[in-house]
Amino acid sequence: MFKLPVELLLGTRYIRAKRRNGFISFISMSSMIGIALGVMALITVMSIMNGFQHELRERILGMTAHMTVSDRPSYLGDWQATRELALAHPQVMGAAPNIQEQAMLSHRDRVQGVMVRGVLPEMETYVANIEQILTLGSWDRLIAGEFGVIIGRDLAINLGVAVGDQITLLAPQGAVTPVGVVPRVKRVTVTGVFNAGMYEYDSGVVYMHLDDASVLFRYRDGAVSGLQLKVADMFRVFQVRRDFASMSGENFFIRDWTQQHANFFKAIQLEKRMMFIVLALIIMVAAFNIVSTMVMVVTDKQKDIAVLRTLGATPASIQAIFIIQGLIIGIIGATLGLILGVLLSLNIDVIVPFIENLFGFEFFPADVYYISQVPSKLLWSDVWSVSLLAFGLTLIATLYPAWRASRIQPAEALRYE
Known part of the structure; x- marks a missing residue:
């Protein structure tokens, strides 16, 4: 019969907090929600920036040609x-x-x-x-x-x-x-x-x-x-x-659309990169909240770690337990944020008009902005990039607490038990 690895079972078990360490569970939930919100915001903003770039290009090229030739x-x-x-x-x-x-x-x-x-x-x-x-x-x-x-x-x-x-x-x-x-x-x-x-x-x-x-x-x-x-x-x-x-x-003097309208597209590309960096910081902050969570878990579980070591668990196994625990928090948060971000990006054309009608204002007035509507174009390459970013930051955040757990000596942890 197939059995799950012990490290996976224990890592999953430690997420379900008991009454005495409910505060740790609260911090874990906060980290999970923070990662979800960061992933959702990043996917949505990237989709909106892609939509602006696509709409601007299509509307400009709908009125002008791709190239102009002159003597x-x-x-x-x-x-x-x-x-x-x-x-x-x-x-x-x-x-x-x-x-x-x-x-x-x-x-x-x-x-x-x-x-x-x-x-x-x-x-x-x-x-x-x-x-x-x-x-x-x-x-x-x-x-x-x-x-x-x-x-x-x-x-x-x-x-x-x-x-x-x-x-x-x-x-x-x-x-x-x-x-x-x-x-x-x-x-x-x-x-x-x-x-x-x-x-x-x-x-x-x-x-x-x-x-x-x-x-x-x-x-x-x-x-x-x-x-x-x-x-x-x-x-x-x-x-x-x-x-x-x-x-x-x-x-011939030849100018194409990339030269005639270069400022528009370069500005959008620059804004897209800057928004990616700014919103990635939200994911980074939420991911590194996992560090404090895992450190408290390691402190709380010193006796359990010592018992596992005396039963033959290796430092690598101890590290794997806490890395798995942190990754589960990150994966759940990233998955939730991915789902919400995709749903929001695909329905932005319905949500934004509803908000504008509800509060009686326009996000992008036509006499100020080139495009008066909020477009959205979801690229799955952006979705996977954001997901990998969240996963990578979560993995990095678990390394130090897991290493610290593997360094606990059984004799010191059980000295006063």
């Missing part, structure tokens, strides 16, 4: 030939020209600065998801010569306009007059409204037809600001850049 910063001459060359690469899924210029929009007494993007509607859908986030109007209503514009939801609210209204666009490329440079003024019609879910885009980006933008901003000979590319694997943009440079044989 020099913000200028490209023969974009048709460059497009054919780019589409020859197997990783390039779409290519579209665009014009990007800053301008001012005014309606009645309201004025706001915007970024105007001149696009070809039939090509832009291959590199961006703007058509999918259009809430009012139609993408096909961007027709050359009609000077229609598609604006963000927050921009429409700030200016107080709706689909069909006319607004005034002021371009800095103006005419030189005796009184100075006069900005070009053009009445444009709102033909659609989009909602990207990011305040920066929803309040500051305007789309219009490429030909209209070329006329308004005085781009000559069919030139554009650049050619936008969408690749099959966004994480292979460096390889595509290198291949495109070798294919073209020219010194």
Whole structure:
């Protein structure tokens, strides 16, 4: 018949405290709860940071392409030939020209600065998801010569306009007059409204037809600001850049999404690392509470240890008993925290709105943060990393008390018995 090792039986037995050492049991329970809370908080925060990184990347790349090619910063001459060359690469899924210029929009007494993007509607859908986030109007209503514009939801609210209204666009490329440079003024019609879910885009980006933008901003000979590319694997943009440079044989100015938005993603990655370190300290404090617990257990069990030694137990067996006892506390706490952390991470989209409605406030106001909702993306690699961290800290915390227990001499422990 299979029998459990004596060390495992005794280590498990010592966790169930008797009445006289209930205080030790209370400290053990406190350590267990502390580890559980630390693991739960760390898994939840890591999932939220992963969610922010994923949402930010998806929303930014939903509005912009993965790469931008130009002859020099913000200028490209023969974009048709460059497009054919780019589409020859197997990783390039779409290519579209665009014009990007800053301008001012005014309606009645309201004025706001915007970024105007001149696009070809039939090509832009291959590199961006703007058509999918259009809430009012139609993408096909961007027709050359009609000077229609598609604006963000927050921009429409700030200016107080709706689909069909006319607004005034002021371009800095103006005419030189005796009184100075006069900005070009053009009445444009709102033909659609989009909602990207990011305040920066929803309040500051305007789309219009490429030909209209070329006329308004005085781009000559069919030139554009650049050619936008969408690749099959966004994480292979460096390889595509290198291949495109070798294919073209020219010194194109190429910027990819990792360069254009590097500050956002580096900031999130740094915050994720710092939050991991800070919350790992919670687990560390709870794990090292086990040290004090185990030291008191060793002191309380000196007579038992002495009896075991006289019956033939080796110092290694004594060490194993107390290491097992500490590990059981840590494993139970880590398992409980893992379960709670996973459940909380998977249901954060329900819990956060409930709290916001209950107390009447927003965690992330849309006019302050790029993302106004609390996203969550659970990665099992993070779950296992946190679990291994909790297990490792618990194991380290048991080593000294276990070593101290193995050094107890039976004769000294039983001297006054």
